[in-house]
Amino acid sequence: xxxxxGTVPDLQFPLCHGPAKLIGGRLNIGGRDIPxxxxxxxxxAAALKAAEWAGSREIYAFLVGDxxxxxxxxxxxxxxxxxxxxxxxxxxxxxxxxxxxxxxxKILFAIESMKQRPILIADAGFMYAAKMSGQAASYDFFTPxxxxxxxxxxxxxxxxxxxxxxxxxxxxxxxxxxxxAYQHDNAAAHLVVKGQPDYITQGNEVYATVDHPSFAAxxxxxxxxxxxxxxxxxxxSARFELTEAAVLAARVNRWTGVFADPNPATQIxxxxxxxxxxxxxxxxxxxTEKPHG
Amino acid sequence: xxxxxxxxxxxxxxxxxxxxxxxxxxxxxxxxxxxxxAENVLKKANWSVRVMGPPPEIRTGCDLVIEFPLIxxxxxxxxxxQVCIEPLSVVPVTAPLLEPVDLFQTKDFGDYLMVxxxxxxxxxxxxxxxxxNISGGGCPDVPYLAQEMVGKTLxxxxxxxxxxxxxxxxxxxLAYEELRRKW
Numbered sequence: 001x002x003x004x005x006g007t008v009p010d011l012q013f014p015l016c017h018g019p020a021k022l023i024g025g026r027l028n029i030g031g032r033d034i035p036x037x038x039x040x041x042x043x044x045a046a047a048l049k050a051a052e053w054a055g056s057r058e059i060y061a062f063l064v065g066d067x068x069x070x071x072x073x074x075x076x077x078x079x080x081x082x083x084x085x086x087x088x089x090x091x092x093x094x095x096x097x098x099x100x101x102x103x104x105x106k107i108l109f110a111i112e113s114m115k116q117r118p119i120l121i122a123d124a125g126f127m128y129a130a131k132m133s134g135q136a137a138s139y140d141f142f143t144p145x146x147x148x149x150x151x152x153x154x155x156x157x158x159x160x161x162x163x164x165x166x167x168x169x170x171x172x173x174x175x176x177x178x179x180x181a182y183q184h185d186n187a188a189a190h191l192v193v194k195g196q197p198d199y200i201t202q203g204n205e206v207y208a209t210v211d212h213p214s215f216a217a218x219x220x221x222x223x224x225x226x227x228x229x230x231x232x233x234x235x236x237s238a239r240f241e242l243t244e245a246a247v248l249a250a251r252v253n254r255w256t257g258v259f260a261d262p263n264p265a266t267q268i269x270x271x272x273x274x275x276x277x278x279x280x281x282x283x284x285x286x287x288t289e290k291p292h293g
Numbered sequence: 294x295x296x297x298x299x300x301x302x303x304x305x306x307x308x309x310x311x312x313x314x315x316x317x318x319x320x321x322x323x324x325x326x327x328x329x330x331a332e333n334v335l336k337k338a339n340w341s342v343r344v345m346g347p348p349p350e351i352r353t354g355c356d357l358v359i360e361f362p363l364i365x366x367x368x369x370x371x372x373x374x375q376v377c378i379e380p381l382s383v384v385p386v387t388a389p390l391l392e393p394v395d396l397f398q399t400k401d402f403g404d405y406l407m408v409x410x411x412x413x414x415x416x417x418x419x420x421x422x423x424x425x426n427i428s429g430g431g432c433p434d435v436p437y438l439a440q441e442m443v444g445k446t447l448x449x450x451x452x453x454x455x456x457x458x459x460x461x462x463x464x465x466x467l468a469y470e471e472l473r474r475k476w
Binding site for chain 2: 007008009037038039040041066067068069070072073096097098099101123124125126127128132145147148151156157158159160161162163165168169216217219220221222223224225263264265266267
């Protein structure tokens with residue numbers, strides 16, 4: 001089973017956990033209906049589409065309403081600290097939660113108490129907390145975009161908002177930023193750097209790059225990073241090698257563009273709808289197409 | 294008269310700003326929402342304050358502090374008290390503070406323009422300045438801001454500084470301001 005932890009942008013949404021479903025283009029968890037926009041709902045919807053295509057693995061979600069005040073996130077942190085040991089996940093993905101170093105440390109302790117350590121993926125706010133706490137190496141995957149990679153590479157920055165200019169200027173030097181992130185122990189075992197190309201790392205080495213198909217407009221579309229993390233989550237649970245899962249996830253995410261024909265005003269749900277076709281296309285070609293490594 | 298007092302305030306602060314960091318302090322608040330609100334109030338009143346990163350010893354996660362001239366502490370506290378915002382503490386600046394990102398990147402997609410500040414991107418349609426997408430970021434107010442802003446014009450959409458509560462929200466405000474400044 002796969003676990004996904006995150007927030008929804010609705011202050012009234014209570015802490016909710018259970019198997020997530022996608023019904024008529026909307027998420028459903030415990031009978032509660034959630035529209036699929038960017039953020040954790042987009043990640044979940046992408047994961048559900050991929051799981052359905054793959055013959056269905058259950059996606060178990062832990063969600064709470066939070067609009068940035070952090071109260072919902074703190075409730076969610078507290079719940080996970082008390083209850084994570086009761087669950088068993090192959091992959092556990094943390095997403096949009098308010099970054100909080102103290103709570104992050106407690107979550108890592110709670111993971112230690114699980115019977116089996118899941119593959120750990122951190123994205124968005126939880127990745128920020130993981131880096132800031134100095135415990136990035138506890139994770140199997142971080143999934144930064146290039147701006148967030150610069151933050152990981154800046155050993156002094158507690159948030160991307162404070163990334164120093166001289167590091168931000170290295171935007172075109174992704175391999176240097178990757179090296180710097182590992183040099184200061186601020187990267188997970190693997191990185192999937194979302195950009196053009198996407199970089200997949202293993203240890204401190206670039207394992208592969210994925211650069212096609214390419215749609216410049218996808219950078220502007222809110223949620224394309226979330227869908228990549230959702231795909232990665234499911235593919236990691238599908239008995240692929242972790243690096244192979246990452247390469248496939250990057251490819252599938254790009255292939256959604258082939259079917260959705262995106263422009264900068266395209267909304268993420270339009271790309272999510274095409275995930276099954278993209279998965280079919282990528283899997284058919286995966287034996288002939290080799291990533292650049 | 295009010296204008297005169299404001300000018301006096303600005304002039305006074307500018308002078309103090311010319312000193313070393315020994316003359317500066319930071320206002321620490323309970324959460325980033327209070328910082329954003331306090332900054333709005335103080336800037337509207339023409340105090341020359343800066344939003345900065347807190348020193349390592351008081352960082353918890355998604356943090357901002359307001360740097361100000363220490364000598365004006367009482368006046369600034371009074372200004373904030375009028376709008377019921379109380380800093381948790383006031384700390385003298387003893388070491389350089391982290392500065393917020395001030396680099397912007399603009400991408401022209403033909404019919405659309407995208408501006409990025411730090412980890413946040415906002416994209417508008419050139420024909421009518423409707424916000425068509427907001428991307429990047431990792432704090433929970435980002436999906437909320439996207440929900441409230443996408444589909445509205447730059448003029449009609451709520452400002453990130455009014456709805457945002459985190460550093461990502463603040464970065465989006467900077468990208469939004471850059472868009473408005475340029476176009």
